[in-house]
Amino acid sequence: MRIEIADYCIRCGICEDCYPDIYKRNYEDHCMDILVEEVTPDLEERVKGSIADCAVAAIRLVK
Numbered sequence: 001m002r003i004e005i006a007d008y009c010i011r012c013g014i015c016e017d018c019y020p021d022i023y024k025r026n027y028e029d030h031c032m033d034i035l036v037e038e039v040t041p042d043l044e045e046r047v048k049g050s051i052a053d054c055a056v057a058a059i060r061l062v063k
C-alpha cells in the first residue's frame with residue numbers, strides 16, 4: 001500500500017508535525033511530500049493515525 005494526499009489538502013502541516021518521518025512540507029511546490037514509497041506493516045498503524053488526525057480527510061491508503 002502507499003499513501004495518497006488529495007488536492008484539497010490545506011497544508012496545515014499537522015501530519016508533518018506528528019509524523020515527520022512520513023510527511024514533509026514542500027514549500028517550493030506548495031504541497032506535502034510523502035517520504036515513504038511503500039507503507040510497510042510496521043508503519044501502517046501510524047499512517048492510520050495520520051489519516052485520523054487530518055482535519056479534512058485528505059490522506060488515504062491505496063493499494
Ligand code: SF4
Nearest residue numbers: 009010012013015054
Ligand atoms: S494534515 Fe491533512 S490537510 Fe494537513 S497538511 Fe497533512 S494532509 Fe494536508
